[in-house]
Amino acid sequence: xxxxxxxxxxxxxxxxxxxxxxxxxxxxxxxxxxxxxxxxxxxxxxxxxxxxxxxxxxxxxxxxxxxxxxxxxxxxxxxxxx
Numbered sequence: 355x356x357x358x359x360x361x362x363x364x365x366x367x368x369x370x371x372x373x374x375x376x377x378x379x380x381x382x383x384x385x386x387x388x389x390x391x392x393x394x395x396x397x398x399x400x401x402x403x404x405x406x407x408x409x410x411x412x413x414x415x416x417x418x419x420x421x422x423x424x425x426x427x428x429x430x431x432x433x434x435x436x
Contacts, residue, residue, distance in 0.1 A: 371416055375409040383411070 373392040376385045386392070386409045396402050405412065421429065 371414070374413050374415075375405045376411045377409050378411065 371394045373394055374390045375392055376383050376390050378384075386406060388403075392403050392405060
């Protein structure tokens with residue numbers, strides 16, 4: 355059995371990385387120019403996003419799915435039947 359919080363082998367792991375940025379002005383949060391979500395990957399290095407120095411609030415979160423391989427197949431079969 356995996357340790358608490360770990361994923362077991364039959365689970366299909368899909369990770370979504372979210373890097374969000376912004377700043378506080380007079381106690382109010384403002385998103386970075388262009389939005390608070392900063393993409394971690396690009397199709398070309400020249401397209402990489404930069405974060406302004408003034409955006410001192412930066413968070414990073416990884417979201418994973420919790421579907422087993424069998425649950426994923428069942429869900430996809432259901433969606434295909436619609």
